[in-house]
Amino acid sequence: MKSPQPGFTKNPRSGLSSRLRAYAATGRLCATQAFDGGILNVLGSWLLRLVALIVQLAVWKSLLRQGADTDGLTVSQVLSYIALTSMLAEQLNIVSPASMSFWEGTLANRYTRPLSVVLQLMAETIGRWLPHLLFYSIPILLITPLLGVDMRPAGWPAALFFLCSLSLGISLGFAMDLIFAALAVYIRNAGWMALIIRNAFFTLFSGALIPFRLLPWGLGDIFRLLPFGSLANAPLALYTGMGDPGPMILLQCFWNLVLWPVAIMVYRHSEERMVAYGG
Amino acid sequence: MADKAYAAAPESELQNNAKRFSPPSGRHSGVFSLLFRLWRLSARMDMLWLLRDTRTCLLVMTSDLIGNAAGMAGILLLSARFDGIGGMSQDQVLFMLGYAACIDGLFMLFFGMVNTGYISRVIGRGQLDHMLIQPVPLPVQLLTAGFIPFSGSSLLICGLGVTGYAAARLDMWGNPTWVLGMGINLAASVAVILAFSYIIGSSAFYAPVAGEEVSSAAIAFFDVTKRFPLGGLPLPMQVVFCTVLPAGLVAWLPTARLMNLPAAGLPAFFLVLSALVLGTIATFVFRKGLKQYAKYGSQRYSDHGHRR
Numbered sequence A: 001m002k003s004p005q006p007g008f009t010k011n012p013r014s015g016l017s018s019r020l021r022a023y024a025a026t027g028r029l030c031a032t033q034a035f036d037g038g039i040l041n042v043l044g045s046w047l048l049r050l051v052a053l054i055v056q057l058a059v060w061k062s063l064l065r066q067g068a069d070t071d072g073l074t075v076s077q078v079l080s081y082i083a084l085t086s087m088l089a090e091q092l093n094i095v096s097p098a099s100m101s102f103w104e105g106t107l108a109n110r111y112t113r114p115l116s117v118v119l120q121l122m123a124e125t126i127g128r129w130l131p132h133l134l135f136y137s138i139p140i141l142l143i144t145p146l147l148g149v150d151m152r153p154a155g156w157p158a159a160l161f162f163l164c165s166l167s168l169g170i171s172l173g174f175a176m177d178l179i180f181a182a183l184a185v186y187i188r189n190a191g192w193m194a195l196i197i198r199n200a201f202f203t204l205f206s207g208a209l210i211p212f213r214l215l216p217w218g219l220g221d222i223f224r225l226l227p228f229g230s231l232a233n234a235p236l237a238l239y240t241g242m243g244d245p246g247p248m249i250l251l252q253c254f255w256n257l258v259l260w261p262v263a264i265m266v267y268r269h270s271e272e273r274m275v276a277y278g279g
Numbered sequence B: 001m002a003d004k005a006y007a008a009a010p011e012s013e014l015q016n017n018a019k020r021f022s023p024p025s026g027r028h029s030g031v032f033s034l035l036f037r038l039w040r041l042s043a044r045m046d047m048l049w050l051l052r053d054t055r056t057c058l059l060v061m062t063s064d065l066i067g068n069a070a071g072m073a074g075i076l077l078l079s080a081r082f083d084g085i086g087g088m089s090q091d092q093v094l095f096m097l098g099y100a101a102c103i104d105g106l107f108m109l110f111f112g113m114v115n116t117g118y119i120s121r122v123i124g125r126g127q128l129d130h131m132l133i134q135p136v137p138l139p140v141q142l143l144t145a146g147f148i149p150f151s152g153s154s155l156l157i158c159g160l161g162v163t164g165y166a167a168a169r170l171d172m173w174g175n176p177t178w179v180l181g182m183g184i185n186l187a188a189s190v191a192v193i194l195a196f197s198y199i200i201g202s203s204a205f206y207a208p209v210a211g212e213e214v215s216s217a218a219i220a221f222f223d224v225t226k227r228f229p230l231g232g233l234p235l236p237m238q239v240v241f242c243t244v245l246p247a248g249l250v251a252w253l254p255t256a257r258l259m260n261l262p263a264a265g266l267p268a269f270f271l272v273l274s275a276l277v278l279g280t281i282a283t284f285v286f287r288k289g290l291k292q293y294a295k296y297g298s299q300r301y302s303d304h305g306h307r308r
Helices: A016-033 A039-065 A075-087 A098-104 A117-147 A156-186 A188-205 A216-223 A227-231 A233-239 A245-271 B002-008 B011-021 B028-052 B054-081 B090-111 B119-124 B128-132 B138-144 B154-169 B178-205 B214-225 B235-242 B252-258 B270-296
Strands: none
Touching: A016 A117, A039 A075, A039 A117, A039 B214, A039 B235, A075 A117, A075 A233, A098 A156, A098 A188, A117 A156, A156 A188, A156 A227, A156 A233, A156 A245, A188 A227, A188 B054, A216 B054, A227 A233, A227 A245, A233 A245, B028 B054, B028 B138, B054 B090, B054 B154, B090 B154, B090 B178, B090 B214, B090 B252, B119 B128, B119 B178, B119 B214, B119 B270, B128 B138, B178 B214, B178 B252, B178 B270, B252 B270
């Protein structure tokens, strides 16, 4: 689709503050949209995550307390790593509406608004995080002591490095999301499949399921170098004191510098191939 | 819209369809014959899709395989790292993961199309109307419409391969009676997931918009949790995870019993019993929901056919 307002062109709305207000309004709308289908819809997914977390914590606790060799990691470190993965699931695995809205045909609507399409997608994604953060992540943070998890960071420097690393991870996540969205455009009517493949890669290579230091055969050392490793393992490892901040943050910066230009290029290219019918 | 299409069809054609697809009353063989005819029809349509849109079809099969492999890989890597987990050796964990893949494969094979497994979508979107106007009993449609033996078989084949390989490493082929037990347990596992989906999904009869995706959440619960070996947990927790929060009910419990491992102190037939109980509850709840649907119908479609 040749768009009159491509995703990366300068938008005609003048004034930074008015543009920021527009994106904030987009985010706000998306935050409330989570409840459009009623509480039943969102409650189900939160309940599912909570139960999955409880099962994971129970399995890890039993495994680690049986005296398994954990490469120097403590039970507390592993449990807080696992709990944090559940709490920050949306921030560690960035899934913007790009791929699915292309599949549904609603991506076309975003090209009719006087705002950058990519920034709209980012504002929508951040907006959709808010209900999860307020009604899942924060309550889970408060009840984790009851589940036997100490959620305190490994120290104040670790907390600061974590925030820095998480920001870089989120930035990288958006870049990778754009690349996958472009892939969805190339494979046309199979955006759902692209999402499944992408989630599979994330599950396996990001460290969201298992801390890299607990992987066998030195696989963690390889996965750590991949861009997926910078999404989840880096911030989580820094928070729990499992890794050296310098190399991890430098690697995240490297992947951001490499993948953002690639993402912009492939997404721009994919815009020429977009076909929307529906919406 | 569907009503109009139905009305526009020649009467003789509708009568022919009704004759072909309605079971003769009081004859079970007629129902089975109808089931097999409709399975054959679904298989033919699936084959046509495979031939017409081979690229997308292969992509669907590949993505299913990759998604499942990634789910298995996490537990498998942990098992390799710690030389077995949850009271199971590496090969036993592999057997359990293969069994879990077989469950997903069977679910995909029989309920992978038109959301017959994800019933809340059908109800919530008002698509039950499309089924109710067909001259075929609703349960028969729900059992047959989702059958995709060509595009949906890759996962089952993969699961059977992994299970067979693990069974060989565990020397289980010396006494292949476990195959019968596995067949019964697999059917029960799929029935439990399906019943769970229908029980939770029936809430869409009462709240179509809010409940549209609840079946997905119910099925995702098993997707996320069923691969964890729970043998290392204290016994009360094992019981909780096989009953109240049935994370271990569909894969861990049956495979542990097939391998003669203790599992929550529950008997081998517990899964089959659970399937029967949950199936009965699902039938009751769904029929009750249907009565509600008969009264109020669905408000999801506007006069122009768009979803609200």
